[in-house]
Amino acid sequence: MATVRAAGIRGFAEVVRELGADPLPFVRAAGLDPAVLDHDDLPIEQSRLSTLLQSAAAGLNCPDLGLRMAARHGLDTLGPLAVMLANCRTGADALATTQRYLTVHSDALHVDQIPDPDGVPGAIALRYRGHPPGPPPVQATDAGIGFLHRALCLLFAAPDAPDAALRADDAAGAGSYGYGLLDVRLSYYPAEYPSPDRSSDRFSDRFSGRSSDRSPDRSSDRSPVRSSEGSPVCSSGRASDRTPVHDPDPSSVAGAGCYERFYRAPVRFGEPESLLRVPEALLARPISGAHEDLRIRAEAYLRTLLPDVDDMTGQIRTVIDGMLVFGAVPMEAVARALSLHPRTLQRRLAAQGTTFAHIVDNIRRDRARQYLTETTMPFGDVSSRLGFAEQATFSRACHRWWGVPPRRVRATRQGQQAFS
Secondary structure (H helix, E strand, O other), rough: EEEEEEHOOHHHHHHHHOOOOHHHHHHHOOOHHHHHHOOOOEEHHHHHHHHHHHHHHHHHHOOOHHEEEEEEOHOOOOOOOHHHHOOOOOOHHHHHHHHHHHHOOOOOOOOEEEEEOOOOOEEEEEEEOOOOOOOOHHHHHHHHHHHHHHHEEEEEOOOOOOHHOOOOOOOOOOOOOOOOOOEEEOEEEEEEEOOOHHHHHHHHHHHHOOOOOOOOOHHOOOOEOOOOOOOOOOOOOOOOOOOOOOOOHHHHHOHHHHHHHOOOOOOHHHHHHHEEEHHHHHOOEEEOOOOHHHHHHHHHHHHHHHHOOOEEEEEEEEEEEEEHHHHHOOHHHHHHHOOOOHHHHHHHHHHHOOOOOHHHHHHHHHHHHHHHHHHOOHHHHHHHOOOOOHHHHHHHHHHHOOOOOHHHHHHHOOOHOOOO
């Protein structure tokens, strides 16, 4: 089961509220706990994240939802990986770091270098992959590859550039603070806005900025949403008469212009793969402000989060850690995720001197200590997050682990040492 840290939906609640709606119904309808909006390190099943963004975009008639979210993401979205990326020596080092450690943020996402699809000398492509075979979910892919673009803008900003400069209209891909983006290729077509021949004056009113006499215009109630370079992403209101059109001609879809305003570079749709074309010289370009000692310390920490591919216990811990938030984790489900027969899984764990139940218990104890000492999450939510059917069962587990109830663990602010 592919997962991503909840940091991947940063900006979702803000965007939805700007559109005049409550994000919680969308979150619950996608089968997610509302806590994912407040706790970056909670794992989210990738398919549920895609469902969340697609349903919200459709329900709010906001085809550029993924781009709006990407515009709000900073490097810190990547958690501990951000520290290492910001302190890599060159673009090539940052790419190698991403390829090795991106799984700490999400085991569903992959970024790699491939030859330029047009065969242009001095150009390469950074390929983005984040979803299983089949039609890519537009909003989730927009948010993902849009964040890749945003991260590159931040990594290669001038050392004295204020954050506001990164959002200035002239800080485009080829601008003074950019990384030289040549163009963008997407393996899908943009989400559509209502066609003018179907929504009549409402369509022209929305995109011309005029208020319609037929329905209230909410656009004046909020400031324009801007991309990572500051240019407005598409402004859209809500409409209930949206009629989808399949296989659109991208030149006739109003939403296509949103992408070029976001990336400040040409964008092509319906391509074989989703990628950013960049100058090959970007690989040798130094990252300003990098500190070698911080990079070394960050990598040492990341290595502790990355299980050894030959370590069966580590692989099982990773799978269980991602499944616990959705309830009890049966051994059969974990074996299936690792493409093993349950009996084979049992034998391999026995060879390493442990059992499936022992691993699950250890993970629950570690996560319980984290939630109780580092967050204010209600005890009932902590219990659910750990896969317990009842809060009373969670309380008994705390007594077994530490000899005290959950409230005592939380009351001890030195809980990291007292309840290790």
